[in-house]
Amino acid sequence: MTTYKLTYFDFDGGRGEPIRIAFHAAGIEFEDHRISFEEFVAQRDSMPFRCAPVLEVDGTPVTQSNGMARYVGRMAGLYPEDPLQALYCDEVLGAHEDLLHHIVHTFGLEGDALKQAREQLVDGWLSTFIRGFEGLLKRGGGEYFADGRLTVADLKAFVQVRSLKSGTLDHVPTDLVERLAPMLAQHHDRIESDPVVVAYYASRA
Ligand SMILES: N[C@@H](CCC(=O)N[C@@H](CS)C(=O)NCC(=O)O)C(=O)O
Numbered sequence: 001m002t003t004y005k006l007t008y009f010d011f012d013g014g015r016g017e018p019i020r021i022a023f024h025a026a027g028i029e030f031e032d033h034r035i036s037f038e039e040f041v042a043q044r045d046s047m048p049f050r051c052a053p054v055l056e057v058d059g060t061p062v063t064q065s066n067g068m069a070r071y072v073g074r075m076a077g078l079y080p081e082d083p084l085q086a087l088y089c090d091e092v093l094g095a096h097e098d099l100l101h102h103i104v105h106t107f108g109l110e111g112d113a114l115k116q117a118r119e120q121l122v123d124g125w126l127s128t129f130i131r132g133f134e135g136l137l138k139r140g141g142g143e144y145f146a147d148g149r150l151t152v153a154d155l156k157a158f159v160q161v162r163s164l165k166s167g168t169l170d171h172v173p174t175d176l177v178e179r180l181a182p183m184l185a186q187h188h189d190r191i192e193s194d195p196v197v198v199a200y201y202a203s204r205a
Pocket of ligand 1: 014015050051052053063064065066097
């Protein structure tokens with residue numbers, strides 16, 4: 001039997017979370033190896049590209065969270081077969097990666113510098129991406145991003161919107177998504193109550 005070990009930070013979010021949910025949806029056992037930031041710093045030189053997540057498949061490490069989401073998503077039935085729908089799904093995954101890079105730029109700042117950077121982020125890239133995701137959702141029919149059903153694109157968006165709503169990013173209004181993209185805000189609630197997502201979090205409780 002193939003073994004899977006996913007190494008990522010110890011929180012229910014970020015690049016690792018859609019992969020964890022997809023593993024659970026697939027009914028595939030995996031080692032959910034959660035590490036602290038200190039452990040990450042100590043281990044990163046042994047990680048390809050010095051980044052997390054790392055997925056070990058039968059002991060062989062693989063990087064790139066979106067590739068992992070597609071791989072596990074295919075096994076879970078959460079990735080479109082149709083090439084165009086798969087492209088729509090990939091677009092959402094890739095755009096979230098781009099957005100994350102803009103957000104990460106503001107990490108490590110403090111005080112006024114943080115406030116200024118976050119306000120710029122909110123008025124600039126964050127608004128651009130939130131409105132952009134609203135458009136992609138509309139294109140998909142309003143409920144899901146691709147294939148008219150739950151895919152890993154929905155999981156990726158759900159995890160990101162949940163983070164934006166949570167208030168963990170100082171100076172980012174928690175109602176920003178609701179104000180700019182009501183369909184995306186409803187999408188968050190829809191995915192949160194999807195049986196696949198509910199079952200995953202019930203398994204963690
Ligand atoms: N393209 C990579 C990016 C991975 C990445 O940047 N991971 C972050 C954590 S979410 C990281 O390891 N950051 C450490 C750092 O930049 O110091 C992926 O999608 O897996």
